[in-house]
Amino acid sequence: AQKITVGNYLLTRLAQLGVTSMFGLPGDFNLGFLDLVEDHPTIDWIGNCNELNAAYAADGYARVKEHSIGVVTTTFGVGELSATNGIAGAFSEMVPVLHLVGVPSTVQQKARPILHHTLGDGRYDAYVKAASQFSVYQAIIMNKNDAPIQIDRALTECITLARPVYMTLPTDIVYQEIGSQRLLTPLSRSPPLNDPATEDFVIELIHQRIKEAEGDVVVLVDACVIRHDVKQEVFDLLKKTGFPVYAAPMGKSSVDENYSRYGGIYVGSITHPDIKGKVENAKLLLSIGSLASDFNTGNFTYRISTRRQIELHSDHTKVQFARFEGIGMKRMLPKLTERLKEFYPIGSNIEVPPFIKQLPKQDTPVISHLWFWPRLSFFFKEEDVIVTETGTANFGILDIPLPAKSILVSQILWGSIGWSVGSCLGAALAARDINMGRVILFVGDGSLQLTVQELSPMIRKGLRPIIFVLNNKGYSIERYIHGKHRKYNDISEWNWTSLLKVLGDLDGTLSRTYTVRTKKEVSDLLDNPTFANADKIQLVEVIMDALDAPRALEVQAELTGKGNAYAGK
């Protein structure tokens, strides 16, 4: 049988999963493996500026490149722990990421000397223990024979659960040879089968409930429609039943927002009044892939009793109060669609408020959130990849419809600022790979300061994102929550428009930079075909008021502030 090194076995598996970019930084415990990566015909090494940013990039890559995974490679201790928050974010948001760590040789791991990057007390298991909090599987490779089994198991968990896995690769294992037989069988990404009798029962039950509700059903799509890969199945159900559909913030862009039966965003008490009534007054809510976090539900203010809810999840189904364990939506959805299509005549007649692009009239020149986001909706095109950062941007984007086939990448549950910059790098590489269109990032000035260096690999790799930096002199979202005029919500002013030149475009030929201060300047820029073409990396500094915010944020911030009651104050 053919022989292959353990390192190349892993790379072959990754290539089979469609991985074309690998993120991370070198370190003496992974250099031998990086030789293999650098020499690999289809996998490109993206040297990041630091490990947290690399983890963010892997996350962004996995979000855009469906059916693939993100990979971040770090070195023992210093490197891997720097990535902790990025991996935890992928866990929280359900993004399939492999965290591969180059570690000391198995000999050293057994003898446990005080090597550099150790805690100095011989605890060689401390990093794994920490990592196990934020990954669904830990492959601690200690000999070549177990390596392929552990690699396959880890990658399978990663793709089926859509969560990070952790893997350690010791220096002395990388080049050991093993049989390549297993590689002939691709890894399976299919979710487990549903028990047929239970599934039939559940489908009938749902059918019955909908019949009792006289077909007065509204569908609410959420995060897991994207994360657990049922966008197509859901769209089929929508078209065949005609049911109206709304999205939770984390489900935005999972359904084509130009689809005539799509009504916009439902987010509990924060919802636009036109939409709120439609969702909350339906006799039955069919919720698909929901993720009921505070920011995703208007601080848990859904006004829909359990009695009126049917929930489809990746690994279970709920019909009113009854829970059906192991009945996952991926396999059930096509059958459900078949069973429910009889409701089309009723479903397709339920009224849906139009969710369309509309530019509000505002006479002041200053760039307000109220105007900015609708204006952008006229700029977006099909197949754009739009990345938004925690802060005002994440809320602003909710107010406007996005074009068909566009992808929205944001991190509403985890909400780690700075994430969008690394994520944009990964998203842009993935987008190039799968022939998506432009990549457009909206990042706050405060957030950009956390991870600014990751603009550098974008330039080096010839990527061409459009980066809108919302310059509002600091942490505006925080000002809305607490400390409106506090100094801790201020940031240093930077020369934003010089960043690209300093961080890699040394002669200024690779990038373009702009500052816009008025609505007119925004409009002129967006209408400029050279700009809109996005043939180079571009950065736009957008001057906004420190105390301006999208409507949804104002309400959410107040609710959050109350939750964080500083009792006694």
Next chain:
Amino acid sequence: AQKITVGNYLLTRLAQLGVTSMFGLPGDFNLGFLDLVEDHPTIDWIGNCNELNAAYAADGYARVKEHSIGVVTTTFGVGELSATNGIAGAFSEMVPVLHLVGVPSTVQQKARPILHHTLGDGRYDAYVKAASQFSVYQAIIMNKNDAPIQIDRALTECITLARPVYMTLPTDIVYQEIGSQRLLTPLSRSPPLNDPATEDFVIELIHQRIKEAEGDVVVLVDACVIRHDVKQEVFDLLKKTGFPVYAAPMGKSSVDENYSRYGGIYVGSITHPDIKGKVENAKLLLSIGSLASDFNTGNFTYRISTRRQIELHSDHTKVQFARFEGIGMKRMLPKLTERLKEFYPIGSNIEVPPFIKQLPKQDTPVISHLWFWPRLSFFFKEEDVIVTETGTANFGILDIPLPAKSILVSQILWGSIGWSVGSCLGAALAARDINMGRVILFVGDGSLQLTVQELSPMIRKGLRPIIFVLNNKGYSIERYIHGKHRKYNDISEWNWTSLLKVLGDLDGTLSRTYTVRTKKEVSDLLDNPTFANADKIQLVEVIMDALDAPRALEVQAELTGKGNAYAGK
């Protein structure tokens, strides 16, 4: 009795410990506490650019400000996990740091809703579990009455063990009132008492061994002399016994390097031949505060048998093979000095090779490591604080003597690149506080890319470090270990000399920047009084060869490369 809020109780304790700067970033779970910090009369909030850098800054602050601690404040999940590597580094290197995390209210912690910054699965204990790997105590404050006890306990562990502690402060506890009585009793930093009978026995044993060795003793000082605060006690012993003294790399600057009995650095097989013989041929080695890590010992190549060693540690003593638990050096040293001073006539006659500044002659204009570091030794002054980064810098600094009262700050065991930049910020704030002189940072181009944004708070806070950026086109230290010409060891070229202007010195009045390409340019700059005066923040780009390195690194890299044997390759 006087009442005080829990938040202010903590701040009062920190002020008592001499804390004047607090590092971190705001987040909605710590904003209420930050009000108290901002309003505090003696503690200044240093808003960092990201949490890892903030942890590094707290570490640097604690290293320079003896008898105080570093404090980093972050927010739940996203903030705290970003700091993981910085805290782990402080653990490894024994630096007293408090990691204070603003967390959801106790009500929320009990109900465990899917708040933003959670893992989405209700596991509210995951972050503490991870943190417990990298801290000696975790104070999980859940009610006001236990708060003062937990705070005092955590801070006492922090200062006595010189390691990080972790503390969570829920939003609803910050403003609750408690009695302030306990604050009248300052926290004790004294190490536990040594058992008197054992201590007497050990002192006699050491005396006897030295007598048998006919006073042929060499002292080796190491990391824990600095970390466990015995610099003064050690210097007394040295002066009263006359014994020659050498330093391990991590002990550098713990003994005045101009002291006539100081002979330079001992680092196993990598040691300069003149020094190596002197240390290894002594009949007895008195090792104080040793930390036997790979890079600190020339990859474990000490040639000194246990039979010839006496080791003093913070919490135990070893005489040859015998270990005496609980006999700590801080309390024993003064008594030992008294008992050993009779050896002065012999001790002071043992020959010590001179460790003096010497500029090697090299005719080529290019700036070599061989020449650069000695040249710098003529630039350093008393009370300079010198910070060096992992990479060529950490090795270069070993070759030269530093002035009296200077402090060297480096991270040889943990070795996380980028650390020096955050650390320099903290070191500079501490140095200003205790009236030290200039702060001088040596950082590689690769390392600076990880944490570059932390130059920004330096500018905002009016700090005036001199920052030497060693521009050698990438990860030179790695090239020496593996992959000399590999692309993964390259980095993007930046416009280094524009950084300060872009990151805060917008009109260019607050900083100065230079590029030096030749030995003459270096010398001219160092001789320029305006530069040497350091009245503004200054950045010097030093152009060096990609394949040049200090001698010690060349040897160490080869040893490390062998340890990381990529078997089969």
